[in-house]
Amino acid sequence: NAGVTQTPKFQVLKTGQSMTLQCAQDMNHEYMSWYRQDPGMGLRLIHYSVGAGITDQGEVPNGYNVSRSTTEDFPLRLLSAAPSQTSVYFCASSRAGAPQETQYFGPGTRLLVL
């Protein structure tokens, strides 16, 4: 099992450009989520999904879109990048059900918006 994979590992964008951060998991997990990590802020939830075709907003969804067409993939789209979106982005997945199910994190994507 590869677990949770994220691509790219690092990306530089110019303000206004768009891009998609890829996330895939091979554990057949129902739940997937995207977080961003800024210095001194911990991780904050952007969007999450409880299954294919079902997504919802988290704490900081503005400027980001998601879709979940398959169980395995959960891409995060930046429609028009802004310097405020410079951050480290983590994707995570877990099995459905009770709170004790551990979330498995991908290695992260470092994004710099100039």
Add this chain to the structure above:
Amino acid sequence: AQKITQTQPGMFVQEKEAVTLDCTYDTSDQSYGLFWYKQPSSGEMIFLIYQGSYDEQNATEGRYSLNFQKARKSANLVISASQLGDSAMYFCAMRGPNSGYALNFGKGTSLLVTP
């Protein structure tokens, strides 16, 4: 809404000593989970330990234990016999029935283990 508070931005501990990292939480949910993650300088998120809201005994995983005081809404992480490799950021997180069981994180505590 859930809230996690970690009041120690940074901590120092000498090698082989024990250290306690504080975490308090606030939630109206009856069923929830509390997690601790370690983030070394390489950046990955490493799961350490879990405590369920209905668990009567404190969770332990090797050198890690969770001091769970439900009435006080605290879930402190205790690391025994600290090692140099324990130097990292430590995050407390809570998970409940909302938001697809996604985690709600505290701001973290930076731990430095000295020789």
